[in-house]
Amino acid sequence: MKWVVGVTGASGLQLAHTFLQILGKNPGGSFGRLFLVVSKNAGKVAAAEGSDFNPADYAGRFELISPDDFAAPIASGSFGFDGMVVIPASMSTVGALASGFGTNLIHRCGDVCMKEGRRLILVPRETPFSLIHLENMTKLKQAGVDIMPFVPSFYNKPASIDDVTRFFALRLLDVMGVHQPDKNRWGDE
Ligand SMILES: Cc1cc2nc3c(=O)[nH]c(=O)nc-3n(C[C@H](O)[C@H](O)[C@H](O)COP(=O)(O)O)c2cc1C
Known part of the structure; x- marks a missing residue:
């Protein structure tokens, strides 16, 4: 499978870091080409949060594409990729996707996913949500987009932020259709 990961300037860049690390290891042997677009x-948010997120760290496994590069393969529906995850997804990116008024490659790639009926999974980050945010996400859900806000699980008894972000990354892989066994899953040994 070929997937795109978009990373935007919402809080929680550590989530992107953990997810990219796990995805880069090709869980389940499921992934071929992987693309990364960082807004x-x-x-700026990664620096403000003191996060480990640094796009250069993923360059070995992911093809890094500039958010200005509208000529990239993933900007076209004729390039056969499977889907995109936006983690974290800012409310301005959510708004751009919901309105169809995109100004960067993350927006364009999301638009391609929606028009071609491919998977688009958003990890929105904001609290509290305004009515505009909720209406935008409702509209996207109606257009077939998966809305997967970062909501930590507690039944797996996390002992650290790393436990929380790792478990969320596994749940995200579930939604992408890649099941990874884990002893902390409900029902697993
Ligand atoms: C430290 C910091 C934290 C932010 N956290 C959020 C957030 O959690 N959610 C959000 O929607 N925007 C947040 N913003 C604002 C976005 O960065 C801003 O709306 C920006 O336009 C997003 O652009 P992008 O989607 O192209 O990355 C934050 C900004 C800063 C500086």
Whole structure:
């Protein structure tokens, strides 16, 4: 499978870091080419949060594409990729996707997913949500987009932020259709 990961300037860049690390190890042997697009604002938020997120760290496994590169393969429906995850997804990116008024490659790639009927999974980050945020996410859900806000699980008894972000990354892989066994899953040994 070929997947795109978009990273935007919402809080929680550590989530992107953990997810990219796990995805880069090719869980289940499921992934071929992987693409990474990082918005211009994501770097500022990563610095503000003291996160481990650094796009260069993933360059070995992911093809890094500039958010300005509208000529990239993933900007076209004729390039056969399977889907995109946006983690974390800012409310301005959610708004751009819901309105169809995209200004960068993350928006364009999401638009391609929706028009081609491919998977688009958003990990929105904001609290509290305004009515505009909720209406935008409702509209996206109606258009077939998966809305998977970062909501930590507690039944797996996390002892650290790393436990929380790792378990969320596994749940995200579930939604992508890649099941990874884990002793902390409900019902697993
Ligand atoms: C430290 C910091 C934290 C932020 N956290 C959020 C957030 O959690 N959710 C959100 O929607 N925007 C957040 N923002 C604002 C976005 O960065 C801003 O709306 C930006 O336009 C997003 O652009 P992008 O989606 O192209 O990355 C934050 C900004 C800063 C500086």
